[in-house]
Amino acid sequence: MESIPEKKRLILESTMALIRERGFHGTTMSLVADHAGVAAGTIYHYFRGKDELIRALYAYNSNRIRTVTAEAIASGDTRKQRFLNTWYRLYEFYIRNEAVLPFFEQYLNSPYYSERPSGQFRNPLFRLLQEGIAAGEIRVIKPELLLMLVFGGVSSAAKLKLSGKVRITSTDLRDVAEAVWAGISSGEKAKPVRARKSGVKST
Numbered sequence: 001m002e003s004i005p006e007k008k009r010l011i012l013e014s015t016m017a018l019i020r021e022r023g024f025h026g027t028t029m030s031l032v033a034d035h036a037g038v039a040a041g042t043i044y045h046y047f048r049g050k051d052e053l054i055r056a057l058y059a060y061n062s063n064r065i066r067t068v069t070a071e072a073i074a075s076g077d078t079r080k081q082r083f084l085n086t087w088y089r090l091y092e093f094y095i096r097n098e099a100v101l102p103f104f105e106q107y108l109n110s111p112y113y114s115e116r117p118s119g120q121f122r123n124p125l126f127r128l129l130q131e132g133i134a135a136g137e138i139r140v141i142k143p144e145l146l147l148m149l150v151f152g153g154v155s156s157a158a159k160l161k162l163s164g165k166v167r168i169t170s171t172d173l174r175d176v177a178e179a180v181w182a183g184i185s186s187g188e189k190a191k192p193v194r195a196r197k198s199g200v201k202s203t
Contacts, residue, residue, distance in 0.1 A: 004060075005046075007036075007038060007042060007046075008046045010036045010037075010038070011032060011036050011038065011042070011043055011046065011047075011053070012053075012056065012057050012060050013036075014032050014035040014036035015027060015032050015053055015054070015057055016057055016061075016099045016100070016103050017035065017099050018031055018032060018035055019054075019057075019099075019102070019103055019106060020098075020099040020102045020103065023106065024054065024106060024110060024112075027050075028050075029043055029044075029049075029050055029053075032053070051112070054107070054112055055112060057103065057107075058103075058104075058107050058112070061100055061103065061104065064093070064097075064100075065090070065093065065123065066123050066124065068089050068090060068093045069086050069089070069090065069123055069124045069125050070124045071089070072085040072086040072088075072089040072090075073085065073086055073124045073125065073128055079128060079131070079132050079135075079137055079138070080181055080185070082128060083125075083128065083150075083177075083181055084174075084177050084178070084181065086125050086128075086150075087150070087153075087154055087173075087177040087180070088173065088177065090151075090154045091154050091157060091158050091161075091173060094154070094155060094158035094159075094162075095158055095161060095162065098162055101155055101158060101159060101162075104155075123147070125147060125150065126143055126144075126147050129143040129146045129147060129150075129184075130143050136186055137185065137186055138184050138185060138186055139184055139185065139186050140186075141184070146184055149180070149183075149184070150180065150184075153176065153180050157173065157176060
């Protein structure tokens with residue numbers, strides 16, 4: 001993920017925290033400035049207004065997820081291992097960054113979200129699914145739908161954990177991830193894939 005100025009990152013993170021508490025309408029530029037500890041003029045140095053700031057926050061989080069996914073897929077000798085790595089690391093990302101999922105839910109159900117193809121289909125996991133289908137290792141289902149199934153499962157598990165209502169162990173996570181893989185797998189023997197170097201850049 002391309003590095004961004006620290007003040008810009010702080011503004012984005014502060015905006016996300018406020019949106020979690022107050023929603024889009026209740027989050028004002030002055031509140032963001034106070035929360036981030038910067039002058040209002042600093043925000044306008046990076047963003048022309050609130051709408052641009054919120055759209056930039058969506059891009060910021062989407063890029064973070066693509067980076068996490070790319071790093072996970074860069075390890076493992078089989079598609080199954082890379083899939084499981086991605087599941088675990090996405091789950092950990094959501095747990096460490098509790099405001100991300102609430103932000104996505106609000107954004108995707110708001111006028112900010114257009115009907116144009118989502119950037120998530122540039123996610124490295126999407127390509128992994130496509131490759132698995134082409135190799136006969138993953139069931140022939142539209143990869144767009146498979147991607148929604150995977151992300152939906154990971155986010156639901158993370159929300160359940162964050163709610164504190166259910167104790168989720170590492171064994172539980174492994175069992176769920178294995179069950180999802182079993183559901184999308186064609187049942188063919190896993191084929192080794194060429195190992196990639198770590199630090200792959202997301203696109």
